Amino acid sequence: MQYHVNGDLVPGDEATVSVSDRGFQYGDAAFETLRAYGGEPFEWAAHRERLQRTAETLGFGDAVPDDLRERVDETLAANDLDEAYVRLSVTRGVQPGKLTPDEDVEPTVVVIVKGLPRGGRDGESVWDEPADVQTVKTRRIPGEALPADAKTHNYLNGILGRLELRRAATEEFSADECLMRDVDGTVVEGATSNLFFVTENGLRTPSEDLDLLPGVTRSVVMDLAREEEFPVETGHYSVDAVREADEAFLTNSTWEIRPVATVDGIDVGAGPMTKLLTRLFDERVEERHY
Structure with missing residues (x-):
């Protein structure tokens, strides 16, 4: 594999960043995960815009390179990949070991890719089965403490939620995703996914x-x-x-739409709306990328 590091394609076993990089030291970095279908990133503009917003929140908006899309294309081509997971990272770069960052930024920019199955109508899912979801005690960090809409390298909140699932796992059962709540007990999202569920009144999802x-x-x-x-x-x-819903599913760039089988051991499952939305999603990917 070859990855893109600071403007150059580098063999995977040589693709490294400095131990003094602030992305490593403090999680002082923005990232995006997306999928490539047919050699092109899906919803590129939306991912690029969110990466920019995160970098601006962190105070280094100018660090996101203008040629980022070209770097993605070069990385896909170098690895002969049309169907891929793509991760983009922009850190504040290497700076002296102090918490307050310097105003001048020389960012570290990394593009990593990994092969995935074909998407669209003739594609296959990256997941094997619908997800078993389990509520965890770990609460989502309040936006007043860490902006919830900033996708940074600090993913400890989700990691703690997933560790709860590991500790609760048995030989007979292990949940695939945690259901996280805010400090008031309101359902928010999964560790790496957004939640939808269906009732007799239609499609529901937690508010922004x-x-x-x-x-x-x-x-x-x-x-x-x-x-x-x-x-x-x-x-x-x-x-x-959510437990009482007629249907439920999770979304993220890699899973696309993943039905929820159970919530805290209670059967929920897919249904007509989940299946229809999955078909419509596959058709959109097919029309735009194949």
Whole structure:
């Protein structure tokens, strides 16, 4: 494999960053994860815009290179990949070991890719089964402490949630994703996913005024639902509302749309809306990338 590091393609076993890089030392970095279909990034503009917003939140908006898309294309081509996971990272770079950053920024910019199955109508899912979801005690960090819509290298919140799942696992059962709540007990999201569920009144998903990261795939799914004139509601929901749903699914760039099998051991499962939205998503990918 070859990765893109600071403007150059580098063999994977030589692709390194400095131990003094602030992304390593403090999590002082922005990143995005996206998928490439047919050799092109899916929803590039939305991912690029969110990366820019995160960098601006961290105070180094000018560090995101103008040729970032070209670096992605070069990395895909160098690895002969049309179907891929793509991760973009922009750190504040190497600076003296002090918490307060220097005003001048020489960023570290890294592009990593990994092969995935084909997407679209003739594609296959990266997941084997619908997800078993389990509520965890770890609460989502309040946006007043760490902006929830900033996608930074600091993913300790989600890691702690996933560690809870590991500790709770048995030989018979191990959950695939945690269901995280805010400090008030309102359902927010998964460790690496956004949540949707279906009731007799339509499609539901936690509101963006909560402490969640609004995903790009989440936005696409909401657009698809509205195009079909499905009722779509964003709001504040309890765990019980999700447990009692007719259907539920998770979204992120890698999973796309992943049905939820159970929530805290209670059967939920896929249904007609989940299946239809999955088909519509696959058709959008097919039309735009193949």
